[in-house]
Amino acid sequence: MSTTPAPSTALINARVFDGDRTLEATTVVFDSTGILAVGGNAPASAQVVDAKGGTLLAGLIDAYVHTNVESLALALRFGVTTELEMQGTYTADNRAHITAHITADDTVADVRxxxxxxxxxxxxxxxLFPEGFRPGPPPGTSGRAPLMPFSTTPEEAVAFIPQLIERGSDYIKFMVDDGSVEGHPGLPMLDRATLNAGVAEAKRHGKLTVAHALTIEATRMAIEAGIDGLVHLFMDGPHTDEIITLIRDSGAFVVPCVVLNASMKGITGDQLADDPRVAAQLDEAWTKTLRSSFNHYPQGKIADVLGSVRALYDAGVDVLTGIDASMPMPFLGGLAHGASVHHELQYLVRAGLTPAQALRAATATTARRFGLNDRGRIAEGLRADLLLVDGDPTTTISDTLNTRAVWRRGTRLTAV
Structure with a gap:
């Protein structure tokens, strides 16, 4: 895999969905410094790409992964230009080789x-890990092993916040999970006092807070603690008006990870794996993983999850796109980096969002909620993280898989 830099690129005759809406402009000019113009004529010096019949999107953002360099590369091939890691090692000091302006690797997605x-x-x-497990820094880096912030008291949680920040955490995650959904009931879980204190301390330091919560009661605990975002959607039953109102009134966003909930209920990614646009990009290990499932909560109903997504969106809650993909192992099945983002978009539309609303969930809305103000939209001065697809995903969401070209920071990915 390689990249081909150019002084500047002008896409002409494109349908442009800027992250919020479809524009009248059909030309976008950009280079490695960012988007230079939206609309107008192509400069004579630019390399012209005729996008006739295609739609230009802002690079997609996956708001929930566990990743590594190989997975970041796979994500980029599917037009996912940023992954947000929700448990892992790619904190600021460990990703310098990916994000530094001059030495960054534009063959992989960006990461937080x-x-x-x-x-x-x-x-x-x-x-999920063997006893005594302590992960090291990512291979090929000189970073430190990640901090393991085990906390049983408010004082411990409060003390870990500045340490996580010093280690380069971009946002602070709290696990609110007793294992009942994952087939491990009775796991130790943060109590209310510890959760409340940790969230308050993170906010005092100006950090965004997110919570892993898979049940309605855990969701309630997180919202009452003042969490900024829920990075899972409860799956232990249908929503109630009370929990939807509680989330709405809090201002929290939700990353429902419908593809993960489906996998937990035993639904595989077979249909996605059968799509030739996906199959061509996956190796044997990822194909086998996508065709598997977690299957820890088969008593759950995907209709309940979809109904909850629709109720949240209709209530005005910001819904973001994330998938919870991890490593290519069948017991982590039903998911694959990059590919499953497109599956999640299809699930959001199935839940009742319009294709344009689903696209916002993977671009502008996620960028806004995570403070990624340099991406997620197509506008002058922003990063040239772009995805060109054939067709019109604002009317047919599966057209997002019709990849024609991907650019990260204005550099076109080759061999897509």
């Missing part, structure tokens, strides 16, 4: 990270 989430000893996700 929470580091590791605040949870009690033995709490989620400890059940």
């Amino acid at each position: 990270s929470s580091g590791f989430g605040i949870t009690p000893p033995g709490g989620h996700p400890s059940e």
Whole structure:
């Protein structure tokens, strides 16, 4: 995989969805410094790309992953130009080789990270790892091993906040999970006092806070603690008017990860894997993973999840696109980096969002809620993170998979 830089590029004859709406402008000019113009004529010096029959989108943002360099590369091939890590090692010091302006690797997606989430000893996700597990820094970096912020008291949670910030966490994650949905009931879980204190301290430091919560009661705890965003949607039953109102009135956003909830209920990604536009980009390990599922909560109903997404959106809650993809292992199945973002968009439309509303959830809305003010939209002065697809995904959402070209910071990815 390689990239081909050019002094500047002018896309002409494009349908342009700027992250919020379809523009009248059909020309976008950009280079490695960013988007130079939206509308007008192509400069004589620019390399011209005729986008006739296609739609230009802002690069997609996946608001929930666990990742590595190989997965970041896979995501980019599907037009996902930024991944937001919700448990992992790509904090600021460990991703310098990816994000530095001059030395950045434009063959992989950009990344932000929470580091590791605040949870009690033995709490989620400890059940997924061998006893004594302590991850190191990402391969090929000189960074430090991540901080493991195990907390059982308010004082411990408060003390970990400045340490996480010093280690480069972009936002602070809290695990509110007793394991009942994942097939490990009785896991240690943060109590209300510890959660409340940790969230308040993170806010005091000006940090965005997010919560992993898979049940209605855990969701209530997180919202009552003042959390800024829920990075899962409860799946233990249908929504109630009370929980929807509670979330709406709090101003919190929700990353429902419908594809993850479907996998938890035993629904595989077979249909996505059968799509030749996806199959061509996945190796054997990822194909096998996508065709599997978590299957920890088969008693759940996907209709309940979709109904909750629609109720949240109709109530005015910001819904973001995320998938919770991790490593290519069948027990983490039903998901694949990049590809499943497109599946999530299809699920959002199935829940009742329009295609344009779903596209906002993967671009402008996510950028706004995570303070990524340099991306997520097509506008002069922003990063040239762009996805050109054939067709019109503002009317047919599956057209997002018709990849014609991907640019990260104005550099076109080759061999897409």
